[in-house]
Amino acid sequence: MTQSVVVQVGQCGNQVGCRFWDLALREHAAVNKKGIYDEALSSFFRNVDTRSGDNGPDIYKGKICSLKARALLIDMEEGVVNEILQGPLRDVFDSKQLITDVSGSGNNWAVGHKIYGCQYRENIVEKLRKTAEHCDCLQCFFIIHSMGGGTGSGLGTFVLNLLEEEFPEVYRFVTSVYPSGEDDVITSPYNSVLAMKELNEHADCVLPIENESLFEIVNKINQMINSGKLGSTVKQNSLVTSSAGSAKTLQEKPFDAMNNIVANLLLHLTSSARFEGSLNMDLNEISMNLVPFPRLHYLVSSLTPLYTLADVNIPSRRLDQMFSDAFSRDHQLIQADPKHSLYLACALLVRGNVQVSDLRRNIERLKPSLHFVSWNQEGWKTGLCSVPPVGHSHSLLALANNTCVKPTFIELKDRFMKLYKKKAHLHHYLQIDGMEQSCFSEAISSLSDLIEEYNELDATKGGPRIDPSRLKIAV
Amino acid sequence: MSIVTVQLGQCGNQIGHEVFNALCSDIRGTHGLCSKKENESYHDSCKERFFCEEESGVPVARAVLVDMEPKVISQTLSMAARSGHWKYNSHSHFCQKQGSGNNWANGYSVHGPRHKEAIMNLVQKEAEKCDRLGGFFTMMSMAGGTGSGLGAFVTQCLRDAFPASFILNHVVWPYGTGEVIVQNYNSVLTLSHLYQSSDALLVHENDVIHKICAQLMNIKQISFRDVNQVIAHQLGAVFQPTHTVGEGSGYSRNPLGDLMETLVPHPEFKLLGLRNIPQMPENSLAYSTFSWPGLIKHLRQMLIANAKMEEGIDWQVRPPHQGSSMPSTNKPLHFNTSIANLVILRGKDVHGVDLGSFQDPSLYTSWLNPQDAFSAWKTPRAFNKYEKSASLVSNSQFLLKPLDSIVGKAWNMFASKAYLHQYTKFGIQEEDFLDCFTTLEQVISSYTNL
Numbered sequence: 041m042t043q044s045v046v047v048q049v050g051q052c053g054n055q056v057g058c059r060f061w062d063l064a065l066r067e068h069a070a071v072n073k074k075g076i077y078d079e080a081l082s083s084f085f086r087n088v089d090t091r092s093g094d095n096g097p098d099i100y101k102g103k104i105c106s107l108k109a110r111a112l113l114i115d116m117e118e119g120v121v122n123e124i125l126q127g128p129l130r131d132v133f134d135s136k137q138l139i140t141d142v143s144g145s146g147n148n149w150a151v152g153h154k155i156y157g158c159q160y161r162e163n164i165v166e167k168l169r170k171t172a173e174h175c176d177c178l179q180c181f182f183i184i185h186s187m188g189g190g191t192g193s194g195l196g197t198f199v200l201n202l203l204e205e206e207f208p209e210v211y212r213f214v215t216s217v218y219p220s221g222e223d224d225v226i227t228s229p230y231n232s233v234l235a236m237k238e239l240n241e242h243a244d245c246v247l248p249i250e251n252e253s254l255f256e257i258v259n260k261i262n263q264m265i266n267s268g269k270l271g272s273t274v275k276q277n278s279l280v281t282s283s284a285g286s287a288k289t290l291q292e293k294p295f296d297a298m299n300n301i302v303a304n305l306l307l308h309l310t311s312s313a314r315f316e317g318s319l320n321m322d323l324n325e326i327s328m329n330l331v332p333f334p335r336l337h338y339l340v341s342s343l344t345p346l347y348t349l350a351d352v353n354i355p356s357r358r359l360d361q362m363f364s365d366a367f368s369r370d371h372q373l374i375q376a377d378p379k380h381s382l383y384l385a386c387a388l389l390v391r392g393n394v395q396v397s398d399l400r401r402n403i404e405r406l407k408p409s410l411h412f413v414s415w416n417q418e419g420w421k422t423g424l425c426s427v428p429p430v431g432h433s434h435s436l437l438a439l440a441n442n443t444c445v446k447p448t449f450i451e452l453k454d455r456f457m458k459l460y461k462k463k464a465h466l467h468h469y470l471q472i473d474g475m476e477q478s479c480f481s482e483a484i485s486s487l488s489d490l491i492e493e494y495n496e497l498d499a500t501k502g503g504p505r506i507d508p509s510r511l512k513i514a515v
Numbered sequence: 516m517s518i519v520t521v522q523l524g525q526c527g528n529q530i531g532h533e534v535f536n537a538l539c540s541d542i543r544g545t546h547g548l549c550s551k552k553e554n555e556s557y558h559d560s561c562k563e564r565f566f567c568e569e570e571s572g573v574p575v576a577r578a579v580l581v582d583m584e585p586k587v588i589s590q591t592l593s594m595a596a597r598s599g600h601w602k603y604n605s606h607s608h609f610c611q612k613q614g615s616g617n618n619w620a621n622g623y624s625v626h627g628p629r630h631k632e633a634i635m636n637l638v639q640k641e642a643e644k645c646d647r648l649g650g651f652f653t654m655m656s657m658a659g660g661t662g663s664g665l666g667a668f669v670t671q672c673l674r675d676a677f678p679a680s681f682i683l684n685h686v687v688w689p690y691g692t693g694e695v696i697v698q699n700y701n702s703v704l705t706l707s708h709l710y711q712s713s714d715a716l717l718v719h720e721n722d723v724i725h726k727i728c729a730q731l732m733n734i735k736q737i738s739f740r741d742v743n744q745v746i747a748h749q750l751g752a753v754f755q756p757t758h759t760v761g762e763g764s765g766y767s768r769n770p771l772g773d774l775m776e777t778l779v780p781h782p783e784f785k786l787l788g789l790r791n792i793p794q795m796p797e798n799s800l801a802y803s804t805f806s807w808p809g810l811i812k813h814l815r816q817m818l819i820a821n822a823k824m825e826e827g828i829d830w831q832v833r834p835p836h837q838g839s840s841m842p843s844t845n846k847p848l849h850f851n852t853s854i855a856n857l858v859i860l861r862g863k864d865v866h867g868v869d870l871g872s873f874q875d876p877s878l879y880t881s882w883l884n885p886q887d888a889f890s891a892w893k894t895p896r897a898f899n900k901y902e903k904s905a906s907l908v909s910n911s912q913f914l915l916k917p918l919d920s921i922v923g924k925a926w927n928m929f930a931s932k933a934y935l936h937q938y939t940k941f942g943i944q945e946e947d948f949l950d951c952f953t954t955l956e957q958v959i960s961s962y963t964n965l
Contacts, residue, residue, distance in 0.1 A: 041585060042613045079585070177612035316586045318739040319694065320525060324616030328660075329696040332933035384933075385696050397737035400725065403692055415931040418924070420693035421617075424739075508930035510923065511952055513960045 041079035042179035044310065044323070045171050046111040047199055050145075050152075050192025052217050053185040054113055054120045055295060060184070060303040061109050061132055063430075067307055070430045071315070077104045080314040084110055085132075086174055098174060110175065112137055112167055114199065116156055116191045117144035136170065139163055145190025149231040150472035150479075152194020158474075164199060165206060172207065179313075180211040180323045182306060183243075187235045188219030188228030197238035204242045211323055213309075214243045215302060218374070218448060220252045221455075227465050229455035230480075236452070237483040240490060244327050246338050247305065248445065250374040254298035257281070260370065261297075261346055278431030279347045280304050304429065305341055305373065308437040311391055312425040318396070321389055321423025329421040330385045330441045335490060340378055340440045342371040345432065359394065359434065363402035366438040367410070374448055381444035382501045383412045387421040389437045392428030399424070413497060414505050443501075446494040453487055460484070516649030516768050518564050518754075519641045520578040521669060524615075524662025525587045526687050527654040528580055529739065532591045533747035534654075535576045538565055539601040541751060541899045548863055548897040557896045560756035560766040566601065567644055574601045577645065579637045580608035581669070583615050583626055583661045607641060609634050615660025619701040620941035622664020623708075627672075630665075635672055642677070650681030650714075650771035652754075657705040658689035658698035667708040674712035681771040684713045685750065688720040688917060697934050699925035704943070706918075707951035710958065714771075715779050717753075717787045718914055719746050723823040730826055731794045748899055749791040752906040757859055757892035767892070777890040778855045778910045780883060783961050788913030790817050791906045792825045800900055807860075807868045810905045814858065815872050821851040821913055834877035852965040853879050853911035855888045862903040865893045880965050915962045922955050 048057030068081050077087040077099065089096035090106040099105055109132045115121050118140050125133065139160055145152040172178050181203050185192030203212050216239065219228040239246050258281050281297035312321040331337045344365040366388070369377045390399060399422055412419055429435050459465065460480065469475050522531035542558045549557075566574035576595070580603065582588050588610045596602045609630065615622040642648050651673050655662030666684075673682055686709070689698045709716055724745050728737045732745065756766035759773050767773055779785055792814060793805055813825050820832040832849050856878075860868060876885045898904050928934065929948060939945075 179613055316590055318529070320584070320586065320614070322584065322614050322616060324614065324618075325660075325695075328616045328618050328934075328937050331937070334936055395736045395738040396742070397725070397729070397734075400690065400692070407692065415928045415933055416696065418691065418693040419696045421696045422694050507923070507927055510926055511956045513953070513956045 041083060042177045042313065042322075043083050043110060043175040044180040044182060045168075045175070045178065046084070046109070046182045046184065047114065047203075048111065049114045049183065049185040049196035049199060050189055051115065051117075051120050051186075052189070053183075053192045053196065054115055054124065056184050056215070056217070056299045056302045057111065057113065058124050058127075058129060059296065059299040060306055061111070061129055063300065063303045063307060065107070065132070067430055071427055075104050077102060081107070082176075083310065083314045086110060107132060109133055109137075110171055112139070112164075112171060114139045114164070114191075114195060116141040116152065116195065118142060137167065139167065145194060147188075147225045147227055147231065148190045148468055148472075149194035149234045150469045150475045152190045152192075152196070153198045153234070154194075154472050154474040156191070156195050157198035160195075161202070164202060168203070168206065178207070178210050180213055181207070183212065183214045184302075185214070186217040186219070187232040188223055188225050189231060193231040193235040197235045197242075200238055200242045211244045211327055212242065213323070214239060214246045215249060215306065216246055217249045217251065217302075218452070220250060221451070227459070227468070229452060229459055230465070230469065232452055233456045233487055234479065234483045236449075236490075237486040240335055240486050244337060245331065247341050248338055248374050248448065249302055250448065251298065252375055253373050254301050256370060257301060257346065258297045264347070280343055281346075301343065301373070305343055305437065307429065308343060308389065308391065308435065311427065311429075312389060312423045315425050315427035317423065317425035317427075319422060319424040321387070321421070321425075325421070326387060326439065330387055330439060332384055332416070332441070333493075336384065336441060336493060338441070338445045340376055340442050340445060341373050342366045342438045343373070344371055344436050346371075359398055360402055360405070362434070362436050363406060366436050367406060374445065376442070376444035376448065378440045378442040378444045379410060381411070381442050381446070382498055383410055383416075383419065384441040384443070384497065385416060385419045385421065386410075386441070387423070387439040389423040389425065389439070390434065391425045391436070392432060392434030394424065394434045396424065411501055414500060443494045443498050446491060446498070449487060449491050449494075453484065453491065456484060516564070516647045516770070517567075517577055517645035518649050518652050518771060519638065519645065520565070520576070521638065521651060521653045521673075522578060522580045523653060523655040523666040523669065524582055524659055526656035526659065527662045527666070528582055528587050528591045530685075530687065530743045530746055531578060531580070531654045532595060533740075533743040534750050535565065535578070535595065535601060536598065537744070537747040537751040537899065538755065539574065539598075541755060543600060544900065548902065549895045553894075553896055556766060557756050557894065564649070564754070564756070564770065573599075575604050576601060577641055578603060578607060579634070579641055581610070581634055581661075581665065583611045583622070583665065584613060585610045607637055609637055615664060617658075617660045617695050617697060617701070618937055618941065619660060619664035619667075619704045620938040620943040622660045622666070623668045623704070624664075624942040626661070626665050627668030631668070631672055634669060635676060638673065639676075648677075648680060649769055650683065651677070652683050652685065652771070654685045656687040656689065657702040658695045659701065663701045663705040667705050670709055671712045681775055682713050683771055683774065684709050684716045686716050686718050687746070688718060688921070690721045690725070691920070694721075697937070699921050699928060700934065700938070700948075702921050703925045703948070703951050703955060707954040710785060710954060713785065714775050715785045715787050717789060717908070719749070719789065720917060727794055727824050731824060732796050734796075745794065748794075749789055749906070752791050752861065752898055752904055753789065753859060753908060755861070755894075755898055757861070757894045759890075759892045766894075773892075774857070774908070777857050778908060780855060783958070784854050784910055786910065786914045786918070786958070786962070788909050788911065789906065790814065790824075790909070791904065792817070793901065793904070794824065797900065800902075805903050807864065807903065810903060811868065811870065811872065814905050814907050818853065818856065818907060818909060818911065819851055819878065820849060834875065851912045853888070853909055854965065855879075855883065855910045856890075857908040858889075858891045859906040859908070860891065860893045860904070862895065862897040862901065865895050868893075912962055912965060915959065918955070918962075919959050922952065922959065926952060
């Protein structure tokens with residue numbers, strides 16, 4: 041069994057990360073009734089003997105003593121991390137896993153990447169090493185951050201670089217929250233584009249998230265609950281946005297519902313690596329199957345169902361609906377419509393009481409309405425995990441490598457160019473040691489190249505399919 | 516003679532478990548429908564082949580379990596032990612912590628050499644426990660990373676370490692519409708490599724078995740367990756003891772050797788397909804009766820028309836006229852030409868069955884005499900509650916179309932160079948791919964021109 045380490049950077053990263061740990065504990069508590077520290081738990085948690093204080097040794101088997109998250113919490117201002125440490129999760133983290141500063145990055149990628157990066161490099165490396173040492177077989181780093189600010193974006197991508205240097209064999213999965221059009225951070229386009237270059241070059245897989253999509257999903261759920269259309273009540277803990285049953289007892293904060301969606305995404309992604317199933321799908325398989333060319337590693341994700349009714353009996357029709365929903369526009373976690381764009385590859389990770397025939401039936405049913413690239417007409421990767429998420433009897437995560445990410449990137453580029461042409465706010469960046477004009481031109485060039493690659497693929501869509509001729513053998 | 520089974524990867528281990536389950540449940544059953552003496556002889560022969568005795572009296576499967584991540588093996592071991600009727604040797608397994616990531620190159624070039632010694636030690640131990648080693652039966656899928664890549668490597672090691680032993684690879688072909696996106700690459704690499712070291716490849720296709728589950732077994736929500744149980748039944752029907760020579764002789768002592776001798780006359784032709792009839796849900800068995808002539812007639816037509824199961828057989832397909840020298844282009848469309856066939860009959864009144872229709876020369880290529888191209892093994896001892904059961908193991912054009920389809924899709928992807936960076940980083944280069952494509956195009960060409 042392998043372990044994963046979560047590195048949460050910046051305000052957004054830490055808030056999402058916090059939700060992740062909370063829901064992870066909830067999920068494992070639901071499955072692990074006996075309180076034994078098992079392999080599934082060990083993928084994200086250490087079991088520490090705290091009787092002699094926080095620095096006790098790890099316990100590898102037997103009863104759970106004190107669970108500690110395999111995480112690194114990084115923020116250049118203290119507010120968010122302090123709140124976490126005063127909240128119900130305070131025992132899940134220890135002081136050795138935190139790196140904080142006081143003044144923040146001022147929404148400036150250069151401050152996060154160049155100044156704090158330099159300043160905290162050794163500290164970060166040392167803490168990463170420590171966390172890695174506690175792992176028997178470290179498979180993956182999950183970075184959670186936002187792209188639009190200064191710390192998550194700048195320092196987050198600095199850490200990404202560091203991970204590649206120090207742990208080249210370990211996978212780097214990045215969950216990036218992209219800024220929306222009405223973002224109140226004026227320099228978010230600069231920060232995002234500068235960060236994109238790093239993601240292009242150093243990440244194995246990126247899961248882009250857009251707040252607008254999360255917001256729409258939250259609204260949809262609220263509407264459904266309030267409209268009373270559902271007839272029977274919805275199971276509170278099944279809501280993909282809910283913290284019900286978790287450690288949080290205080291009033292929910294505004295972003296909590298949205299962040300829970302992202303937390304659920306990460307839980308789902310790693311479920312097959314933690315729990316058993318008839319067709320396992322590990323993290324290295326996700327990277328292998330969904331990344332046909334090194335730079336095209338942006339995966340659009342969707343989670344269904346968003347909620348479960350309290351009714352226990354869910355007929356097959358509802359199961360098929362789950363599959364249909366996964367491909368609909370309003371279930372995607374970025375503003376994109378994969379159905380009308382080109383698929384390079386698609387993965388379906390099902391959890392719960394679903395069998396291979398259900399999977400096959402739905403793939404056959406949905407395939408005709410989807411466009412796949414000519415060299416990957418049957419490009420499906422599937423996984424079946426027996427353990428469903430809390431409150432559900434089954435659920436589905438769809439990951440698509442699809443050209444529908446292009447509009448997000450094009451918009452980003454456009455917003456960047458609007459500022460850059462006028463050289464607006466540029467001086468805040470250029471005055472930082474190590475920053476030059478070339479950083480900007482290289483970054484935008486990297487983004488343009490990426491967009492061009494997607495353009496070329498899109499150009500092949502719908503065109504005549506000419507299969508290359510096979511090798512001829514002399515008889 | 517005993518057979519050592521090597522179960523590789525998730526698929527290999529899941530199916531392997533079902534196979535030993537099926538074998539064990541068959542010999543424990545009281546539905547043999549034959550004399551007590553026959554039953555005992557069958558029982559002993561099966562035990563010798565697949566199990567060894569332990570002090571506790573619980574038979575221990577002669578198997579080595581290999582996987583690069585621990586979940587499946589640990590499940591397999593505990594499920595077997597829970598049955599109470601058989602188990603695996605608690606030391607005969609090897610696993611690591613992180614799987615092969617569906618990457619053939621990772622399984623073959625990284626895990627293979629790294630763990631060769633440990634794995635081969637386990638195999639050696641199992642081989643030594645056999646009074647007489649009859650050969651190896653490896654079980655794997657070709658779509659993933661461990662079964663396929665590490666499996667190909669291990670097969671090579673077996674060949675090097677046991678040059679005189681028979682090696683039969685059971686290979687599961689994945690669903691056509693993907694379980695793994697790079698499955699066609701992994702398949703091409705696996706098949707071309709196995710072709711070098713293996714004696715024969717016995718193939719099951721997931722699509723085919725799935726259809727059997729849906730249409731014949733009437734299973735509504737088909738799970739991999741259901742699929743694996745059908746596969747296990749079909750394999751059991753081939754490998755349980757039979758009389759290969761004639762009535763009155765003892766049970767065959769060299770099943771793998773006999774299989775190779777009858778079915779693989781030429782190293783260019785190693786692909787074996789398997790058909791088994793009848794197949795039905797267990798609760799229907801009591802209400803069905805079959806006649807041997809009926810079963811034989813269906814099986815023969817399944818062979819000729821390349822039907823995957825006993826429903827939906829195309830009865831229009833006929834063999835070409837006997838006697839005329841037919842270039843392959845003039846042969847009737849969809850006619851499945853055979854090199855060699857083996858029919859295995861189990862159950863009531865077996866010894867009087869007329870198999871002349873299978874000896875029709877027009878079914879075969881001209882290289883062997885029809886008497887040599889066709890063999891029959893029989894036993895009056897019924898198998899797995901089926902009063903009568905007929906299996907066909909065929910070296911014919913059964914797998915030509917599926918193979919061609921896999922190679923075509925892999926080539927299509929290869930031409931765009933998609934995913935190649937995932938393989939080159941572990942040492943499998945484009946030239947290696949080309950070699951594999953060449954090998955398989957050769958195989959396709961050979962089978963096409965029968």
